[in-house]
Amino acid sequence: MDIVVFDNVTKAYRSGEVTVDALRDVTLRIPEKSFTALVGPSGSGKTTALNLIGCLDQPTRGTLTVAGQAMAGMSRRQGAAFRGAHLGFVFQDFSLLPVLSVYENVEYPLRMIRRMSKKACRPEVTRLLASVGMEDQADKYPAQLSGGQKQRTAVARALVGQPALVLADEPTANLDGQTAQKVIALMKRMRDEFGTTFVFSTHDPRIMEQAEVLFHLEDGRLVDTQAAPGEVDR
Amino acid sequence: MMDILGLAFKNLLRYKRRSLLTGLLITVGVVAVIVFVGLSGAFKEAIVGQITDAVLSHLQVHRRGYMASIDNLPLDRMIPAAAYKRLEGVLQANPAVTAYSPRIKFAAMLSNYAQTTNVRLNGIDPAKETAAVPLLPSRVRHAAEPGRLLQPGEVLLPEVLTRGMEIKTGDTIVLVANNKDGSVNGMTFTVAGEVESLMGPGGRDGYLHIDDAAALLRMETMEISEVAVRVKDFDGLQAIADGLEAALADMKTPRDTPLFELHTWEALSPFYNVVRMIDLMALGIQVILIALVLISVLNVMMMSVYERVREIGTLAAMGTSPGRILSLFVAEGFSLGLVSALVGSALGMGALYVCNLVGVQVAFGRAGQLFTLLPRIAFGEVVLTCLIVLAVSVLASLQPAAKAARLEPVEALRHV
Ligand SMILES: Nc1ncnc2c1ncn2[C@@H]1O[C@H](COP(=O)(O)OP(=O)(O)OP(=O)(O)O)[C@@H](O)[C@H]1O
Ligand SMILES: [Mg+2]
Numbered sequence: 001m002d003i004v005v006f007d008n009v010t011k012a013y014r015s016g017e018v019t020v021d022a023l024r025d026v027t028l029r030i031p032e033k034s035f036t037a038l039v040g041p042s043g044s045g046k047t048t049a050l051n052l053i054g055c056l057d058q059p060t061r062g063t064l065t066v067a068g069q070a071m072a073g074m075s076r077r078q079g080a081a082f083r084g085a086h087l088g089f090v091f092q093d094f095s096l097l098p099v100l101s102v103y104e105n106v107e108y109p110l111r112m113i114r115r116m117s118k119k120a121c122r123p124e125v126t127r128l129l130a131s132v133g134m135e136d137q138a139d140k141y142p143a144q145l146s147g148g149q150k151q152r153t154a155v156a157r158a159l160v161g162q163p164a165l166v167l168a169d170e171p172t173a174n175l176d177g178q179t180a181q182k183v184i185a186l187m188k189r190m191r192d193e194f195g196t197t198f199v200f201s202t203h204d205p206r207i208m209e210q211a212e213v214l215f216h217l218e219d220g221r222l223v224d225t226q227a228a229p230g231e232v233d234r
Numbered sequence: 235m236m237d238i239l240g241l242a243f244k245n246l247l248r249y250k251r252r253s254l255l256t257g258l259l260i261t262v263g264v265v266a267v268i269v270f271v272g273l274s275g276a277f278k279e280a281i282v283g284q285i286t287d288a289v290l291s292h293l294q295v296h297r298r299g300y301m302a303s304i305d306n307l308p309l310d311r312m313i314p315a316a317a318y319k320r321l322e323g324v325l326q327a328n329p330a331v332t333a334y335s336p337r338i339k340f341a342a343m344l345s346n347y348a349q350t351t352n353v354r355l356n357g358i359d360p361a362k363e364t365a366a367v368p369l370l371p372s373r374v375r376h377a378a379e380p381g382r383l384l385q386p387g388e389v390l391l392p393e394v395l396t397r398g399m400e401i402k403t404g405d406t407i408v409l410v411a412n413n414k415d416g417s418v419n420g421m422t423f424t425v426a427g428e429v430e431s432l433m434g435p436g437g438r439d440g441y442l443h444i445d446d447a448a449a450l451l452r453m454e455t456m457e458i459s460e461v462a463v464r465v466k467d468f469d470g471l472q473a474i475a476d477g478l479e480a481a482l483a484d485m486k487t488p489r490d491t492p493l494f495e496l497h498t499w500e501a502l503s504p505f506y507n508v509v510r511m512i513d514l515m516a517l518g519i520q521v522i523l524i525a526l527v528l529i530s531v532l533n534v535m536m537m538s539v540y541e542r543v544r545e546i547g548t549l550a551a552m553g554t555s556p557g558r559i560l561s562l563f564v565a566e567g568f569s570l571g572l573v574s575a576l577v578g579s580a581l582g583m584g585a586l587y588v589c590n591l592v593g594v595q596v597a598f599g600r601a602g603q604l605f606t607l608l609p610r611i612a613f614g615e616v617v618l619t620c621l622i623v624l625a626v627s628v629l630a631s632l633q634p635a636a637k638a639a640r641l642e643p644v645e646a647l648r649h650v
Contacts, residue, residue: 056551056644076556084553091647095548099244111237113553118237157552 004030009062022048037211038201044217046201084113088158090168094150096142103138128156148179168200242565263523264578272609280605288369291462309414312457333365338447339459342411357447377427388426390441396428531630547646556639567631575620
């Protein structure tokens, strides 16, 4: 099963007179439970592709299906509901809420989006904090954490509520090489543990090596697809 | 719900100085409203109390048509003895009425054997009058005998006359008056004291015993000019007046028109306008508070949204619904208003309490009499002020919050 299906997707941005095709006729499939990377030089369309998958933007042409749902004609509220139910996000700059503790940040999607009670959230939040190794930092605030700790918290937040798909736009760009490796390894372990599909973008060749499926974008076009043995038809 | 408020509080504390300053501004506004309403209410009470307790009493009953020409104190529009009896019955039967005092009002010539002048007089029953206007005894100076207001054969003269004519307590004077048929009668009286002048109708009248008034006017049966009525519950005055009016309605003249007319102090005194002015000023200061809250909350919330565009993008991307984002920001404005209103109410009531301890005094009246104000505010009024602050805070947050909810996540995330 493929969790993401791009079928001749074009995304054009118009700024004034000029239109820029950020993605041109991209057709690709991302297998379920895969550890997938979008790579390519700056401006190649990685963020654009992730935004489309993340239901944050809509294709100009072509069809895009995510988790069996066509990404077209959704209202803002429907989009938000879809993201809240099926997707998790990890951001380059971590984007933790500074006023909330590590625990509360991870709890946020369950409390504020799924509207669960504090008590009902506790087991899952605790389990995820343990999984990412942040259980003893639960009461700290983002400002008191290192970059790696912040991103581990963000990964836990993305995974809470068991989304089918986690999207991460350059999740390691603000981390040093070693920490970046650890965060990627953590994400992969989470994929193994929870069976969540991970799609991330990166410039870093050493991070790319960790991916099982690699889509190379250049100037908005898909120029190469690489898959670890057995991945594409998994 | 509690969680949204909790998050809102945390976000407010994030910009401590700014929230503090805005909160302080609102707090000061709330304190100003409470102190002003408390003080002006007390001032109003003092004025109204002075007017009603010293001269007018709470309401007055006249024969219909009397009020229209009250300035010349007509003797041909009096309440006849029989009608007064029935009126007394109605007043006695009404549990809301605590006292009433019949008065014979007339103008007379006063002579101290050296000079002659005009004087407006009230024939009263001292006990009834004191019950209806309890401050009257306190207006009497140089009394012949302390604690005694008046007895038959005595007269209390307004200070404007005693000063000008150099009349002293114990002096003998002559009062000459026309009765309603036009015949003239004169009697001598002993001056029992002088009555301090007050602003407003009846504030410069003299007093004598009602029996003397009837004798001077050669009344065969006693006729009454007006009946001053005091009620138990001043705040319920209008309802009591309406009740009395209904009870009196079936007393008719031979021509089948109502015999009596009834006026509350509001219709009798020009000070009612002063009181209304004070109320208007209280309203004005409330409007200023509303503007203050509106502008300061709007300002602080607009800044909040602008500074947190990226964060809003993150929340929206994660799937926070637009409605939830809206409520997060509205809750922030609400919390700011709530804390400020509560602190302001506490400080404002504290300030009133201190005023009561210290005793704020104001001078009022021509005599410059000092009143100690007892400022207080109804709890409902405080609650209302808080509710206004809360409602306006929410209103002011709505626009910035809607702006936050409308942000496109992609654009918000690109924002630096
Ligand atoms: N909102 C937008 N309006 C106009 N042009 C845009 C917009 N977003 C992206 N683009 C353009 O689309 C192209 C692809 O941008 P995108 O951000 O997807 O690249 P990227 O691969 O993520 O690059 P980077 O590695 O620098 O993040 C670029 O030429 C960019 O200028
Ligand atoms: Mg990018």
